Amino acid sequence: MTNGIQETSPAIDIIGLSHRIGGRAVLADINLAVPSGRFVVLLGQNGAGKTTLFSLLTRLYAAQSGSIRIFGHDMRRHASAALARMGIVFQQRALDLELTAAQNLAYHAALHGLSHAVTRERITAELGRVGLLKEAGRRARSFSGGEMRRIEIARALLHQPRLLLCDEATVGLDIRSRADILADVRSLVQDRGLTVFWATHLIDEVKPEDLTVVLHRGRILQYDAAGVIVGGLGAGSLQDAFRQLTDAA
């Protein structure tokens, strides 16, 4: 696949994706194209299938049917190329608590094959960007929840991905930390042209202009700008629109 084709390919292209766990359909016939350079929200209640979709996108396990392409790279056949292009912030905290912030980032850099010099330079840049450079030598367990998330975002950006996947990245954080992290991730779209796929169940995190995927019981109910979804349903707010959609499903 040439670079030209990759440039025009959607950041995420999902076709006919279905997945069952323990006989239960967790995702059913998902079709979705996430355009490059946008902040796209995956909105769904707990149990809607968001984390399963993220697990399939990150190839923690493989899809039973359907296909996933990341910038044109088929996840089944070219997982390495696809994974190299994405940074991931998992729902569960995924820092090694025994290691320092810098060591956690260095470990991630090694897993992406970065050289020592590049690793050092990028750790300085990314921890500096999230305001934690001075704390680089502190053990991960000593950070607050919000700080841990910022370290995880810095880590996810270390190998300079073009796509950032955030699975409920603000869950469990106080209002201030939530707002800071959301603003920070949104700024990455503006500043770096990054594509962000942001899974959440918190409706107040969605702006009217955000492309929003409404996922419910493993099915996509709507995919459009949040403002368009609200207008199309004649609802007063996204919360009302979401309720209308999920009640009807």
Added chain:
Amino acid sequence: MTIMAWIRCFIGITWREGLRFVHQRSRFVSALVRPLIWLFIFAAGFRSVLGVSIIPPYETYILYDEYIVPGLIAMIQLFNGMQSSLSMVYDREMGSMRVLLTSPIPRWFLLVSKLSAGALLSLPQIYVFLLIAYFYGIEPPPIGYVTVIPALLLSGLMLGALGLLLSSMIKQLENFAGVMNFVIFPMFFASSALYPLWKVGEGSPLLEDICRLNPFTHAVEMIRFMLYGRIDPLSIAVVIGCLVVFLAGAIVAYDPAKGMLARVRGGG
């Protein structure tokens, strides 16, 4: 991904395991205390009861505590392998294993790297144990301290691969107690670690046969021979064969498309 990227990945995984090892000093101490208790108490008690006649690789009569040392070395590696399995399950539950599994480097290489790191890190523990044993009077030939290294790496890899395979089957941390009862204890006791097989056979021919089928017996014998500068081809072949089978099983189990991991996780 270039070869250099793979090498950096291997170094990174080994470095991370090393850091964890250094931070968890209690793990190092407990891994050492266990065989020392067996050496200082169990073997001391049996020394007068059990003399071991001349059997290869020994060229003379030996005391029981000299006989038991290779088995205790393998015991360190057995517990290390299971500890590694436990930490994989813990990492899976805590989420940190996702960082490893979403690397663009092929998953089989990540698992082999993790396994190799575990085998390498068991070496310092074993050499500290051998040093203490030396001052206790267990003195293998000096060359044995060098010739045993390949045996230690092979057995460390085999037992680590077994741990890795088990970790893919354990759904929750709580299930790990079963591994102690159904894997570690039977493997250790039904082997040549504590008694020569001919002696086991005097008591129960069936148990002797079971011991001969136990891969741990062959790990112990491989270490025993190479610690005395000799080679037991059968043991080496069995250990390599088991390593290949366990590793292949673990790679399949951790394969996103074929493995068991998808079945042990719930939807979100």
